[in-house]
Amino acid sequence: MILDTEKLQKEVIQNKVRHGFNTTDVKFELLLLYGEVNELFQAWLKDDSENIGEELADVAIFLLGISEMLGKDLGEEITKKMKINKDRVYVNGKKLRS
Secondary structure, three states: OOOOHHHHHHHHHHHHHHHOOOOOOHHHHHHHHHHHHHHHHHHHHOOOHHHHHHHHHHHHHHHHHHHHHOOOOHHHHHHHHHHHHHHOEEEOOEEEEO
16 A cells, blocks of 8 residues: 555644644654653563554554654655665665765
């Protein structure tokens, strides 16, 4: 399945507006994202496969929302970064050059 991240970002913000959630304070959203990553980590530690997918989705939803708040197309940014990473040279997990 291919996702339209631009469309998803807008849907995330619309959902936040409908529910009266924050749509302007990026610092607060980053803090909430940290909490979602922790929930994912806890589910992984417990080998709770039922919740791992939901927590992965929560992390992605927060990233999509933050991206929209910052005016960045997350899909485009991921694609650009993957191209950079593809050409990087690593030795023992350490970057030698970009």
